[in-house]
Amino acid sequence: MDKENPDSKRKAPRRKDDDRVILHFCVENSNPSLKTLPLGIKQKSILATCNYVARRHGVKKLMGIQEAKRLCPDLILADGEDLSPFRDVSKRIYSLLKSYSWNGRVERLGLDEVFLDVTDIIAYNLELLNHHNLENSWFCLSREDPEKGFEFDAREVKGCVYGEDESQQGDDGSKWRLLLGSHLAFYLRQEVESMGYTSACGIATNKLLAKLAGDKNKPRNQTTLLSSHSPIPFLNPLPLAKIPGVGSKTIHALKTLLQTESTELTVHDARTHPAVSPFALERLLCGSGGEKGIGQKIWLLLHGIDGSEVKPARDIPRQISIEDTYRGLTTLPQIRASLVQITGSLLRRMHVDLLDDSPSPSPVTTPSATSPPPTTVPTQKSGGGGGRRWMAQPKTLRLTTRPYFPPSEWDKVEYNTGRASKSVPLPRFIFDLKEDSEEIVERLVEGTLLPLFHTLNPDPKKWRVGLLNVCVTNMSGGGHEGGGGSDIVAAFQRQKEVGEIRAIAFADDQLLGDDDDDGDGSSEEPAEWVEDEDEQDGVRCQLCGCAIPVFAVEAHGRWHELEED
DNA sequence: CCGGGGGCCT
DNA sequence: AGGCCCC
Structure with missing residues (x-):
């Protein structure tokens, strides 16, 4: 009777995931005096990280000091064994971004990366959008104070767009959300820059895609991954190890499963291999005491699906x-x-x-x-x-x-x-x-x-x-x-x-x-x-x-x- | 000349 | 308490 209810059919295909807008920031120092010089951060005998000038010489993270010096004799080394200064900077950037959040969903990853779930801010501004005067749009950053915000041109996505092509099929709001997200991201990146730091940003509908999108135009640009087409082509060429959640153990297990030990596995290789299924992955990775459901989780990641939430800001570290x-x-x-x-x-x-x-208001001490x-x-x-x-x-x-x-x-x-x-x-x-x-x-x-x-x-x-x-x-x-x-x-x-x-x-x-x-x-x-x-x-x-x-x-x-x- | 953290899961 | 993951 109600089997072909047209109403339910219309609503069904939409996943809630598609409505989210997630930003992923990756920040680095924009040290003006050293910007043109190769700089590395050293910990003991190893290079913890280095700037982009050094990377152009072939210097990589976690490289031995000797090798790095050989590749780049002029490499300037700073001691990074004490992380206090980096923590300081990280805290300030994090606080800045958190101050713009409405829902407190601001998650730090390491010292230099931050996720923001700005779905609520975007939804609010989507309703404000006047489609008859897009070029003079106003992005509202506060529910209470309409004056707080910035002007922007809503005719185009700000910054880079992955897979920019003609695909403008039925925009059901998702495209508009990500467009708004790209302008918010740009504004926030400018704020970060005014503090003296450069940043890259990815704008997408989930954490996985936002993080991977942000990688596309590092270190000083942003990339929006429109959800109007499948994320599969975007993911296919990426090395499997790029997927956050797929670490060395998982790679090793998968290589033995696929028996392709020599070549560098790509997402496409893993996803299309006949031996790969959620169950096979679960069996492979959950062997003894492994995380249950990890197989399905990885399998979903290979398909660009990531339902994980941006964890609310934690006031206190664990x-x-x-x-x-x-x-x-x-x-x-x-x-x-x-x-x-x-x-x-x-x-x-x-x-x-x-x-x-x-200081607490009442200085009464243990009477x-x-x-x-x-x-x-x-x-x-x-x-x-x-x-x-x-x-x-x-x-x-x-x-x-x-x-x-x-x-x-x-x-x-x-x-x-x-x-x-x-x-x-x-x-x-x-x-x-x-x-x-x-x-x-x-x-x-x-x-x-x-x-x-x-x-x-x-x-x-x-x-x-x-x-x-x-x-x-x-x-x-x-x-x-x-x-x-x-x-x-x-x-x-x-x-x-x-x-x-x-x-x-x-x-x-x-x-x-x-x-x-x-x-x-x-x-x-x-x-x-x-x-x-x-x-x-x-x-x-x-x-x-x-x-x-x-x-x-x-x-x-x-x-x-x-x-x- | 093999770091210094942090997270969540079991 | 340890594993695997992230930076």
Whole structure:
């Protein structure tokens, strides 16, 4: 009866995907003084990246310094092991672009790329468009203030258009959306440029196509991929590895499946090969513990389909980590010094990224919690930092190590194997000091990281440390000034004042369960690590009796030096 | 002369 | 905790 309902037939073919407008920006420094000179950013013995002048000489990313110097003797090298300056720039660009977003869907990818879902802005402006006076159009950047915006000529797409041809069949709005998107992209690129940076941009209906389109006219132009024709011809000639999501493992698996090991696989090769189907890919890539649905996902990517959303802007990072590589640290003093160094960097990063910029209006600092001045530890700085509050407090600290492999063993070991890591609850006392962190570094290294290192590398004769990584993660909601909110903490306070408590242990659920747990912990002694061999009958929390996995804090006792061999 | 991050998934 | 992915 309703089988051939013309109404449903008219609506059916349209995917929601087609209505989106996604921008992908790729930013780089437009260093005026060095623009004409070949510049490379160095990390240890490797070239992390380089500018386009250097690339013209054949210099590539991740190339060895020696080879790069051979190809381009005049190459200027800048040290990029400390990413702080790059983070700074990245943050400013990101904030600029985010300030134009209406829906907060602004996603960073690395330090130099940003996705924007501007579907809502485009939809708003599509209704405003006067088709009888296209050349004098006004792009409105604010719902509240019609004056905020810019003039543009809506007769043409701004910037480059991929596959520019006669195909102007039935424009159902999709073309207009992308046209508007191209003008918005151009405006935003000018804003970025006024900050001193050049950028490329891709404009398309999903993240995959936007990113790939932006590659077409780097580094200083934009490319719109109209959705009026199929994305297949656009994708076909691209090397398979260009597809974001298809990494080295996937490439390797596919090459063995297709038995075309020699030639560089293109999207066309993979998509048209008879052995390739969503199921075959799933079987191939999901072998053991792989991501379920990955086969279909990759298969859809090969066809230009990507339903993934631009993730809303995240105020707080999921994790913060600092790492450094070494040519074989073997003695404890070396390791200790290295840990002190990276821990200092980590705490500085935490202060920059996790501590609120603006002082809180009420400078009330922990009225009752700190009332009895602790006699044991003189580290109390009465809420230093002028009342700044933590936007988030990490709950977990992780140390990762990798042994050093001399060059003679490089062919014998898999890169990235040999990494060992272990995470534990992060001692809360590190949130006390908000300005000077030297003593915290000491306590963290001596009380937590060094013991952790010993559990990861028990045998001093095998100490050949090639990498150290310290990471804080598992961020909790913002901590209020004052703390002492939870019963556990209150009990801790009480018993501490009376001087009864000898040891207190923090279990995971205590640290996790309390949204408002400031932890106080302002006057504990440095932490001590307790390894219990059988994980079943381990330490028990003296306050609530719950089982403690691994971590304990001495309140009044002393932590002892670790044995050094 | 083999970096220094970050994400999400299991 | 580790894998694979991104830059």
